[in-house]
Amino acid sequence: MKQAQIISYGLEGPLAGRLQQMAQEHGLWLRELQHVSACRNLLRREGPAVLLLMLGRDVIAELSLAEEVGRASPETAVVVVGDADNPALAALAWDLGARCVLQPPQPVELLPEIVLRLLPGEQQ
């Protein structure tokens, strides 16, 4: 079985640092990408994945990717992170198949824990 991969799109700053630390501690394969098309190419690889999508640069392209993954790759868990409190976008992200949606004022520090719980084989 191939190693689970974490694909992170658009995450920067302390949050990205926390994720890197978590990946290092657990020996996980973390890829940090800045383009939606690069995420799509990586998801074509075999193996389970967690896709972290930080909304903001191109919401339509980002949520299109979330929708495609939700429909065609159900074993990939999509986590959507927003930088503003927007119930409409949060509801849409859930509807498109996201396994978790985090927006302020929700504690974004929970993200590493959520990613670990979503990785195949990590759940009890």
Add this chain to the structure above:
Amino acid sequence: MAGTSPSPDREPAEARWQTFLRHAHEPLFLLNRHRRLLFANRHWEECTGLSLPAVRGQACRPRREKASDPEDTILAALAPPAVALAGQTCRTRRRAPGRAAGWWQLDFFPIQGEQRLLGILGKITQLPSLPAVTSALPDRLLGLRDRHAEAFLLDGLASDAPVGQRMLEQARLASQATMPVTLVGEPGSGKHWLARAIHQAGPARDRCFAALDCRALPPPLLAELLLEPRGRRLELGTVYVREPAEMPRELQDRLARMPHAPDDAGRMPRLIVGHRTDPAESVRAGRLAEELHCTASILTIAVPPLRERLADFDAFIAVFLERARVLTEHTVAGVSPDAALALRGHTWPGNLRELYDVLRSACRRARRERIERADLPFFLQESPMPAEKPLPLDQLLEQAERRLIERALRQAKGNRTRAAEILGIWRARLVRRIDHFGIDVGGADQETEGTDNR
């Protein structure tokens, strides 16, 4: 009958239908058994925006690809599902195409002749769109919702397996109400997909759907989404709670006390829960709050494992190959007979999810337009050909008959007359069969036998 001259009685019969439809106050249309439009009333023309003379005789069939012609799109939306063609009355909901906004509820009433289907009467009911928090979003984002929703239509559940047909009927029933639903099925059997399809066909479809995995989400997040005002701001239409037994007990108790039907203000979502194992067992083991189980199990749907739906195996392969094309670009259109045999020989403990994973990885490896045995994972390439299982009919029928007789005798406490009544046969025949099978009726029979020969 198409292609033959009309019988003398045909025209008056058609005229009677037309008069009947013309006087109706609802959009009605009549299809022949080939799904061609025979007649529709004025309300149908107003509802669809089509003119009957322009489309009379055209077929209402589902299109595999999105039709470019709006007329074709509307006729495709009016296509009767397979169950209607099989002679069963059915109801389905579809997004209203063309100029009409919102959704259509379509009722189909098959008209049966002595030996075959004569035609189908259809009725359109326009459903008002519900207010939704997402209405503030731009059209391009809402278009994503529509595209996603199209992958979860109850019509796609049409099954040739009895267990699949029963599940579809229950799912249709669930979609027409707002009560909580419990889905029970093995991992990978499609509970999440079914929950989404029920939502999509139900009255809350204009609101959003959220699937919450209680094993993956931290309890504070679950509490916020399920129980607190912040979660209600999302105006979710349906919340699918996966494995509620994994939630902390306090959350389970709070969830059980909440109302679970969408209200007019759109604040309360519908609750659908999914269990991998028998929830009653989880209640007995103390993992699942009994109150929550009782609340959520007003309607319980058993989602059958793939091994019980082998009649639908080829249909699943076709759907999954199409779905795999979304992320994995491939030109695979089918599976070779040899590979199909290997696939059918597997027991699929991971159910539909496992089948999809296998097909997706095979698509990546396939070098031709169909999947060959060599493209399959090694464990499937090596799997032995399934041996033909013998089905000795007489022997099986005798086993079933013996079990039924023994059961009737137990129910009747050994009284043969009563047992014969239960089985709906003459007493003499029952006695002959008891002798044939050598069934020991037992002491109870002796005690009550005296009352037999009154």
